[in-house]
Amino acid sequence: MASTESLLLCCPFDYGGARVSQVAPCFGRSLRFPIWNSVHINTDSNPKNYRLRVKVQMQSNMMMKPNSDNKIPHVLTVAGSDSGGGAGIQADLKACAARRVYCSTVVTAVTAQNTVGVQGVNIVPEDFVAEQLQSVLSDMHVDVVKTGMLPSLNIVKVLCQNLRKFPVKALVVDPVMKSTSGDVLAGPSVLTGFLEELLPMTDIVTPNIKEASVLLGGVPLKSVSDMRTAAKLIHDLGPRNVLVKGGDLPDSSDAIDVFFDGEEFYELCSPRVNTRNTHGTGCTLASCISAELAKGSSMLSAVKTAKHFIEVALDYSRDMAMGNGAQGPFDHFLELKNINQSSSRQTRFNPNDLLLYAVTDSTMNRKWGRSIAEAVKAAVEGGATIVQLREKDAETRDFLDAAKVCLEICRSYGVPLLINDRLDVALACDADGVHVGQSDMPARLARTLLGPEKIIGVSCKTPEQAHQAWIDGADYIGCGGVYPTNTKANNRTIGLDGLKEVCQVSRLPVVAIGGIGLSNARAVMEIGEPNLKGVAVVSTLFDRECILTETRNLHALVS
Ligand SMILES: Nc1ncnc2c1ncn2[C@@H]1O[C@H](COP(=O)(O)OP(=O)(O)OP(=O)(O)O)[C@@H](O)[C@H]1O
Numbered sequence: 001m002a003s004t005e006s007l008l009l010c011c012p013f014d015y016g017g018a019r020v021s022q023v024a025p026c027f028g029r030s031l032r033f034p035i036w037n038s039v040h041i042n043t044d045s046n047p048k049n050y051r052l053r054v055k056v057q058m059q060s061n062m063m064m065k066p067n068s069d070n071k072i073p074h075v076l077t078v079a080g081s082d083s084g085g086g087a088g089i090q091a092d093l094k095a096c097a098a099r100r101v102y103c104s105t106v107v108t109a110v111t112a113q114n115t116v117g118v119q120g121v122n123i124v125p126e127d128f129v130a131e132q133l134q135s136v137l138s139d140m141h142v143d144v145v146k147t148g149m150l151p152s153l154n155i156v157k158v159l160c161q162n163l164r165k166f167p168v169k170a171l172v173v174d175p176v177m178k179s180t181s182g183d184v185l186a187g188p189s190v191l192t193g194f195l196e197e198l199l200p201m202t203d204i205v206t207p208n209i210k211e212a213s214v215l216l217g218g219v220p221l222k223s224v225s226d227m228r229t230a231a232k233l234i235h236d237l238g239p240r241n242v243l244v245k246g247g248d249l250p251d252s253s254d255a256i257d258v259f260f261d262g263e264e265f266y267e268l269c270s271p272r273v274n275t276r277n278t279h280g281t282g283c284t285l286a287s288c289i290s291a292e293l294a295k296g297s298s299m300l301s302a303v304k305t306a307k308h309f310i311e312v313a314l315d316y317s318r319d320m321a322m323g324n325g326a327q328g329p330f331d332h333f334l335e336l337k338n339i340n341q342s343s344s345r346q347t348r349f350n351p352n353d354l355l356l357y358a359v360t361d362s363t364m365n366r367k368w369g370r371s372i373a374e375a376v377k378a379a380v381e382g383g384a385t386i387v388q389l390r391e392k393d394a395e396t397r398d399f400l401d402a403a404k405v406c407l408e409i410c411r412s413y414g415v416p417l418l419i420n421d422r423l424d425v426a427l428a429c430d431a432d433g434v435h436v437g438q439s440d441m442p443a444r445l446a447r448t449l450l451g452p453e454k455i456i457g458v459s460c461k462t463p464e465q466a467h468q469a470w471i472d473g474a475d476y477i478g479c480g481g482v483y484p485t486n487t488k489a490n491n492r493t494i495g496l497d498g499l500k501e502v503c504q505v506s507r508l509p510v511v512a513i514g515g516i517g518l519s520n521a522r523a524v525m526e527i528g529e530p531n532l533k534g535v536a537v538v539s540t541l542f543d544r545e546c547i548l549t550e551t552r553n554l555h556a557l558v559s
Pocket residue numbers: 087178179180207208209245246247248255256257270271272273274275278279280281282283284285307310311314
């Protein structure tokens with residue numbers, strides 16, 4: 001089973017969402033990225049770069065988009081807290097965050113709960129539920145109210161009073177009664193409140209089959225046909241739309257929900273994901289529906305989007321390991337996961353890796369009749385401590401394929417692999433980072449696109465460029481050409497003095513580059529600047545008959 005990082009947050013609830021919502025960004029591992037303001041990159045010119053496009057799209061989709069009146073779509077959830085973080089308020093916050101909608105919270109109960117079951121329930125006094133409702137609804141613009149656990153009749157009544165006082169665009173009611181573990185979350189007394197007051201105000205009610213049965217006085221639901229009948233009967237109780245959820249329908253190979261809008265029935269069908277991680281599907285579904293309604297969707301399309309979200313999230317989290325009980329939570333932030341995450345390098349950049357920096361060159365490989373992977377393998381075997389693939393004229397597909405093979409080789413030696421210039425290739429193969437020149441993608445944007453974990457290096461000739469690289473969030477600079485070189489046309493040589501000058505102002509570690517070989521590597525390392533960490537070489541390794549021997553020799557010189 002895949003393991004999952006988790007973080008238990010102990011902080012006071014803030015019903016405005018500010019503090020509680022910290023739960024959300026902690027859950028999806030890749031949510032370590034900052035939330036960017038906006039990224040404008042024209043990726044259309046290169047349709048093959050799907051990863052880059054997905055990431056850019058993902059980042060702009062991560063933003064909450066204001067409505068035409070400049071208001072952020074806002075869902076208020078009135079529900080119970082699940083200490084296990086999988087259902088209730090916690091699921092609602094994550095679902096709304098994943099759907100990019102603001103979520104405030106009125107807590108009706110605090111439960112002690114985990115993947116085994118519900119160990120305790122502490123109901124919040126109705127006066128204090130009323131106080132929370134008043135605080136949020138009197139001050140903030142709320143589009144949709146979503147309810148979950150409403151553990152007492154008085155809480156239902158207080159809620160209805162506030163909804164009458166502060167009308168909202170839509171009311172979504174998830175009539176939570178029992179947890180899947182069988183524990184009671186709301187007793188039969190609340191039923192009166194549901195039937196007499198809440199359901200007639202409701203835009204959509206989303207019972208599971210057991211809850212549908214309770215709402216109808218106990219008739220059991222055993223088939224999709226029973227679910228249709230129930231949907232119609234529940235509609236007669238007042239809500240404008242009904243969704244009877246079939247997640248718990250026995251003997252069904254599909255997860256079928258029945259939607260009824262008072263006129264038409266829709267059977268929403270998705271393959272049943274074979275997983276134990278379904279805790280909180282009901283809360284998440286209702287929150288997603290609410291989020292889509294807050295953004296302005298029609299009811300049917302909100303329901304379809306929500307159902308699809310659950311299907312993909314369950315499938316994505318099917319093997320996630322969390323807790324020892326029968327029903328685990330799932331991951332709402334599937335969109336933000338790196339595809340190759342499990343094989344990713346786990347450690348942050350170590351400046352000492354710059355010691356012997358091998359930069360590949362396709363012309364040289366062609367000349368000597370070897371593949372990029374063969375060249376890289378020989379270099380890392382010889383002692384290269386970091387590798388950069390610099391393939392200026394390779395076709396994207398060939399470059400990507402080669403990069404994947406090289407990455408495997410480098411990972412097996414614990415050597416980081418960077419890609420020159422091509423962020424799309426770096427993203428697509430999950431390389432350890434990129435190296436960019438002054439006319440390539442700006443380092444600041446590269447950082448935005450790659451996130452904080454990846455290594456970013458920048459070619460710099462001047463102290464100003466070195467300073468900028470640091471501001472932009474680079475990890476190291478490549479400084480040169482120190483000596484004249486044929487590898488780069490029209491490259492100005494800065495000499496050892498230029499190198500020294502840049503090292504002295506650079507707040508980043510430096511690797512020297514340009515015309516460095518066995519004859520001068522030691523002189524470079526001996527300029528005596530503590531942040532000069534190594535030498536980067538191209539021809540010295542790759543324009544030679546035996547890369548392995550050359551690398552070993554150079555390694556002996558610099559270490
Ligand atoms: N294994 C599964 N595969 C695919 N979809 C599922 C699965 N289990 C539940 N669903 C879907 O999840 C949504 C919630 O349904 P479910 O019947 O589980 O609600 P619930 O019992 O209220 O949830 P909760 O576990 O939060 O109490 C529905 O759209 C349902 O079809």
